[in-house]
Amino acid sequence: MASVHEAEDMTPSFFIGQHESKRLTIISPHVVQGAHESGYDMLTSPITNNHFHSRVLSLLSSHLSNLYPLSYDATGTMGTAPNTKVLEVPALSPDDTPLTPNDSISQIVGVTSSWVDLCSPDPLIADISRQVLLLEVAYAAFCGISYLVIPGPRLHHGIIYSEGVVYYARAIQDALGLGPFIQFHVWLKMIDNTELDADEMGDLAPFAREEYLLSSDEQPFRVDAYGTWDAWDIVRTVCRYHARLFVALSLPRHLPSMSVQLRWHSEPVHLLTIDATSFIKNQKGYPVLSKTHQALISRFMRLRTAPWILLCDADPIHTEEDADNTRRIDRPPLDSSNYPTLAQAAAHGKRYHDSTPHLSYIRNLQHRQPPRSPMERFGIGYQDYLQAPLQPLTVNLESITYEVFEKDPIKYEWYEQAIGKALSDWLEQKKPTSGPDGRVVLAVVGAGRGPLVTRALQASKATGVEIEAWAVEKNPNAFILLQRHNQTAWGGKVNVVKSDMRSWKGPRRDSSSPTPDQAPVGQTIGIDGSLLCAPSESGAREECSSSGAVDILVSELLGSFGDNELSPECLDGVTHLLNPEHGISIPASYSAHLTPISAPKLHADISAQRSTNPAAPETPYVVMLHAIDYLSTSQPTVSISSPLHISSSGSNNGGSGTRSLTSTPPLTLEMPSPIVQAAWSFSHPNPNIPIPAPGESVVSNAHNVRRTRLTFPCQHHGVCHGLGGYFETVLYRNIELSTNPVTMDAKSPGMISWFPIYFPLKSPLYIPDDAEVVVSMYRLTDDRKVWYEWMVEVFKLERNSISTSTGCSTPVMSDARMASPGADNGHGRAKQSQRKIFGHGEIRRVRIGISEVHSTIKDGCLM
Template identity: 45%
Template sequence: MSHSFMDQGSEGYNEVRPTFYIGQHDSTRSETLNESQYGRILNAGFGFVTTPITNEDFHERVVNLLRELSLDAKNSAQAGSIPDPVVPPLTIEDTTLFPSTYTSGLVAYASPWIDLCSPNHAVSSISRQVLNLEVSYANFCGIRSIIVPGPRQDAAKTGNGQGITQYARAIQEAFSIGTRVNLIIHIPMYREPGLEDKVALLSIDEDKSQTTLEGEDIDLFSAWDSWHVIRSVCEYDSRLFVALKIPRVLPEKELQTRWFSEPLQYLTFGPQTFQSNRAGRPCLSRYHQEMICIYMRLKNAPYFLLCDVGPELQAEPDNTQAAAAEPTTDFPSLAEAATQQSAGTTHTLQPLNVYASYFRHLERQQEPLSDLEQTTLTNFQDWLQSPLQPLSDNLESMTYEVFEGDPVKYFQYEMAIAAALRDWAAQGKPTSSPGGEVVIAVAGSGRGPLVTRALRASESTGVPVKVWAVEKNPNAYVYLLRQNQQAWGGRVTVVKTDMRAWKGPILSTSTSSDSPVYGNVDILVSELLGSFGDNELSPECLDGIQHVLAPGHGISIPASYTAHVSPIATPRIYADIQQRATTGEENAFNTPWVVRLFALDFVAQRVPDRPRFQQAWEFAHPLPRATLEAVEARRAGGVAGGGGGSMAGAVGANDHNARHCHLTFVCRSRGAIHGLAGYFESVLYESTAASTGEGEDGKVELSILPENIDRKSKDMISWFPIFFPLKEPLYFPPDTELEVSMWRQTDDAKVWYEWMVEAFMWVGPSQRVKVGGSGLCSSRKVACLL
C-alpha cells in the first residue's frame, strides 16, 4: 500500500497544470497603496494589485477647469470659436504614485471618469489630455501595464459611431506617449445589465445618463464591435490587449469563441458574477468553469482580476499613538518592553480572501497538461513557420527527428502497408521480384522511419518483401546506410537520387551489359504530404516516380488526399504577420504559413450543404496512363499548337496538377476574418477485403481536420494546419455569405496558390450585394520550386 501511495504521490508531483495569476482591483480606491497595504493584499492571496494614477484632488481640479471653461463659453460666445482647454501638468498634490520597489507588482488603472467618447469637444479634449498625462506619468514610474476603461456605449447605438472612433484615436495617440507600456481596454463580453461602470463621467450636462434601459434588446456582439474598431485604428498594435468583464450569464459559445481568439490579458470578475454554494461561499457556475478551462489552455493564458471583492484595508495606525508606545531610551526597561509588545499585537495575520481562495481551488481542479501539450503543442501555439521546400532544400537531421516523434502517423502507415500486403497475398497478385517478394520502394526515405515500418508490416503479415529506400539528401543517405547496417540487417537497398530520376530496382547486375535491366515496384510508399495535402509537391513528386510502379496492379500509399479550407478570425496571428511585413519581410502576407492554429474563431456556421470545412480539391495516385502520356507529349513538344500551357511561357506539362475551387460559407453573426485555415485528409490505403479490421470501409486514413482528427488519427502531430492570410481584415455584417476562390497554379517550374474572399449580403429573395472583398492574394513570389 505504501508503495502504491508513493507512486501516486510521485505521479501527482510531476503533473503540470495551468497557473493562475490572480490580481485585485478596487474601483473606489483613489490613492496608491503604501507598502504595508500592498503587503496585506498579497498576504490575502493576490499576486498583483491595481493602482489609480491620479487622485481625487486632480479629479476636482479637472472638474473645476471644465466648469470655468463652460462659464467662459456662455459669457463670451463667438461664432466659429471652439473652446480649447489645456490641462496643466501633474503636481505632487495630484498623485500618490511614485517609483518604488514594488511598482513592478502594480497595474495602473486610468481614471474611470474621463469621457473620450463625448460629443462635446471640451469634454473629449480634456479627457484625452488626462489620459495622456496619466499614461506618460505611469510610464515614467516604471508601470508596464495600464488598464483603460472601455467605452460605455457602442457604435451599434444610433448616433454613437463618432464616440467609438474618438476613443480609438485617443488610444492610438496614447501609444506614442507611453512608449514602454501595454494598454489594456476594459470591456464587457457583452452589455449585460449590471456590468456598467458606476463612476460618473466628466460632463457639462449633469443629468447625462448612459445606462441600459430596462427591457431594451441586448446586442451580444456590440461590445466586440467596439473593440474591433479600437484595435483596427491602432493597427493591431502588439501592446494592445483586452481586459474582459465576465458576465453573470454567459452568452452563446459563438461569442465566447470570438473573445477566445482575441489578445486577452485579464478576465475580470465582479461580485455580481458569482453565486453562493451551499456553505454560503462564492463560486462560479459550471459554464463559467468550463470557459475558464478552455481559456487557460492558451499558451499566453489570461490573468484573473477580481474587482471589488475585498479585502477591506483598514486605516493605518495613528502615528502619535505608535510614537507613544516607543521606548524613551535605547535600552527599555522590562515594563516598557512589555508595553511596546502589547501595542504591537494589534496587527493580526491577514486571512485569505474567499474569492482568491476559490480561484486557487479552481486552479487545482484544472486538467493536467499532457506530455504532448507540454513538450510540443503549447510551444507551437500560433507560431508561424515557413513551409518546407522539399525539392530545393536538404533537411537537417533535427527536422527529420521532429517528424519521427509522431508515432500515430507511422502506425497508420504501417497499418496501410500491412493491409496492402495481406490483399496482395490474398489476391495472388504477381510480384515484380524474380524471387516472389513484394517490392516496396520508400520514396523520400529521410532517416528511414517508413522503411522500418515496411519491414515490420512484412513480419506481422508473413508476406516477404524487398525494400528500396530512395533519398536525394546526401546527408540523410549516409544515415540510411548506417541504419541498414545496424538496424535493418542489410535487408534494404539504399539509393541516393531524386525520386523523379530513379529508373527502378535493378534486376540485372551483370557488368557485361552496357545497360542494366530495371524492374518495377509493387508498392510505392511516401510521406510527402503537407499541411494542405499538396503544398509540398506530393503530386509532382509522385508523378515523377510513377513510371517505376508496376502497371495494372501497383499500389500507391497514399492513394489519395483532399484539401479543405475554412475562413477564420485569428487577430494574434494577423498582428504577427503585420509586424513581420513592417520590419522588412515583404512577402509576409503572401506566404501560406504552417501554424498550429489555436487562438482562432471559425466564423462560418454549419448549415445544410454549407459545412464549416469544405473540400477544395483532391489528388489521387497512381495517375491514369493516358494522363502520363499526355504530360510526356507536352513536355516533348508533341502537342499540335501547344507550348502555351495555362501560364504564359509554360508548355503545360504540369497543368494536370493545377486546381481551382469556389466555395460558399454562411456566417450568421457579424465579424472579421484574417485569412483561411487549410487542412488535409488522406486515404493511405483502402482494402478490398471484406473484413480487415481497419477503419470504416476498410480505409486506413490520416486527417488533421478538427472535426475528424480524433476519429481518424487521434493525437497525430506531424502536420499543423496551413494559414492563407488576407492583406487586410475583412469585416462582414450578420447573415453574410463568404465566397472563397482558390487556385493551385503552376508554370512547369514552380507551384503556388492564389486566393481571395468576397462577402455578400442578401437584399431580396433573389438578389445579393457585395459588401466587401479581400482582393487577390498570391504566393507566386514564394512558390515551391519543382
C-alpha cells in the first residue's frame, strides 16, 4: 500500500509519450533525453523500418507472380495447399530495424507494423502478416522492450466484415507467448467508421487475391459504434483475458455517445492516443481539446491504473543531431548510472519557445485536474480490488477494521439523527418506557468499539430524552475497549455486556445488583455468565425473570449486500427482548439490490486465481467497483455537473449518481442511469420468527430464506461478467443509508463504509442488442449456515413485423416481471417503458444463454 499513500494527496499525474507514424529517427538515448527535455516521458519506436517493409513487399510480389491460379480442390475448399504455398519471411537483418538494446529501451514503447493485415481473407496475406508480427515481437522481446502497441484488426475487406478477427486474435495469442515480459496494447479506434480508414501505400491488404473477396455492388461504408469494441471482445476472449493484454484507445475528433465511452472505460485501457487532428484551435490559435475530451480524460485518469497518453503526429521531438549537439556542449556521455530520472528530465524544462504546444496543453490539463476528493483518497488502491467479505459473526474483527468503519463521515451522523428522532417521537407520543425509572432503554447490540453508543448518548443529550444505555458485544477484544470508553468517555453511564446478542438475557432488573448509577464508574455489570440465557432443556428460551425489555435496539450488522453478514439471524435472536408494543429497531429494514455488469478486469483477476483457488469464481467479493459498465440502463436524461460522474440518478428520488468526485466546471453530459433492482428485504422487529418446537434444539431459520427472479432490459450488446450488489436501509422513518448507485447520493452522500459486492459468473455471457438479462438469486439456509446461489439467463427480444423500429432510446422489455413481489424497486420508469413498448406489438423472447448455478454453499456464513 506504500504507493497508495504516496499518491493519496496528489492530483492524478499524466505520463505522456510521443508517437510519429512515419518516424525515421532512430530512438537513441540522446533522442530520448531530448524528448525528456521537451517534457515527454517516453517515445514510441517502430520495430522495423522501410527497408524491411520493401523487402517483404518485393518477396510478396515475386511470390504472387509465381503462384498457380487458384482452384477448388476435391472437397470444394479453397485456401489449402498449393493455393497457400508457404512464403517464409526471412529473419530480420541489421538493416531492417532501428532498434538496438540500450539504456533507454525502458523509455521506449515499441510499435509493430501497421501495413500488415492479420485479418486478410486471403490466407497468404494473413500468414505473411502473422510472420511479420511474430518476427517483430521476438526482436522487441530480445531488445528488452516492455510495452508494445499492435495496430488493431482490419475489420473491412470489401463487403466482408469482421471475419478475420479470430485470426488476428490467434496471432496475438502467439505473440503473448513469444514476449513473456511484454505488455501488449491492441490499438483500437473508439468506434468503427470506415470513413476514417484509408489504405496507405504499401499496405498488404490490397494484395488480397480477388478470389477471396466477395464482389458486390453494396456500399461497404458503415459506422458501428460498438464495432471496434466487438473486435476487442473477440481478441481478449480468444486470449482468455490475458493479464498482459491491454487496449491502446485512439480518441477521435468527435467522441461517440456516453454509452460507448463508458464501455471503453470498463476495459483495460492503458494508453490513450490523441492525434494532432483531434485537437481544435482556441481563439488564440493554440491547440486545445473539447470539453467532452477533457471530461473523458479526467474520468480515465481517476482509474486505479491511469492510462498513459500518447500524442500522435503532434509535436516533433529533437532529432539525433540536436541531441548530439547538446551532448557536445554541456552533457556528459550517458550511461545507465547518470541517465536522468523522469522527474529530473521533466524538471529541466524547456529553454526555448514552446515547440510542443500540444504537449503543453496536456500538461496544463494535468495541472487543472481537481485534487482527489476525500472519497477518492479513501478508496485509492481499493478500486476494483477484490476482497473477501467480512464475517464479523464468526471472526472477531481487529481494531484497525473498526477504525476504518469509524472514519465514515455519514453513517454515524445518520444513526445519531435516527436515534434522536426515535427518542423525540417516544417523548412526543408519550409511550411508556421499559426502564424502571422511566428512562428509555436503548441497547446497541454489536457495539464494536462503541461509536454508536457515543452517538446514542449524544442524541439523548441533544433531545433531552434520558436513556438507560446498554452495549452488547461478543468480540472479547472490542469488549476491553468498550469498558475503557465507559471509564474515560461515557462516565460509567453505559452497561457493557460481553455476550452474543442471541444469548443475552436483556437488561438486568435484579434489585440486588447495582444499577449503573450505583456502580463505581467504569464497572461492568453485564460481564458475568449469569446474564446469558441458556436454552432450557425443552429447547425454549428460558424465561429471564430478572431481565427487562429494550425500547430501542440499535445495530449495525449490515454487509455489502445488506443481509450477508447475517443481520437477520442475529437480530432474530434478540428481538424477543424488544418492548413488545412500542419497541423500535434501528435499522427498521434493509433490502438487497442487483444489477448485471460488465467487469472484464474483475473477471481476469478471478480467472487468474482459479488454478490455486477453484472456489474463486463462486465467491462473492467486496469490491469498490470502478472499471465496470452497467449493462442495463435507462437512457440518458440527466445533465450532470462533473466530468467524473460515472453514473447518474434514477427516477425515484432525483438524486445524482454514484461517483460525484470533483468540482470542475459544469458540463452537460448525458449519462445512462443503471437499472438497479431490489432482490428482497428484511424488516425488524420481525413478527414471523418461529417459536422453537418442543424438544427441538435448533430453531428453524426458514423464514429468512429469500428468492428472486429479476429481469433487466439491455439495449446495447455487451458481455455480462457478474452482478453488482448493493443495499439500502431505512434506519428510522426517512433516514436512510444506501450504496445503490441510483440512490446513494440522495440518501447518504459521501458514505464510505461499504463497497458494493460482486457476484461473479464463471463464464462470461454475451448479451446481444435488445436483450433481457434475467437473474435468479436465492438466500438459503440449513439452520446452521446461510449461503447464496445465483444464475443468469440471457434472452434476445425479437419484435414481430408490426413492432416499431429499434431506433428508440428506451430499453425494450418483454412481459417478464421486473422485480420480485413486494419489493419496491423504485423503477417505475423502467416499468412504464415496458408498457409503452408493449403497446407497439408482440415481442418474442429467445433464450440464447444461461449460466451455471453458482453457489457459496461450501463457504456459507456460519450462524
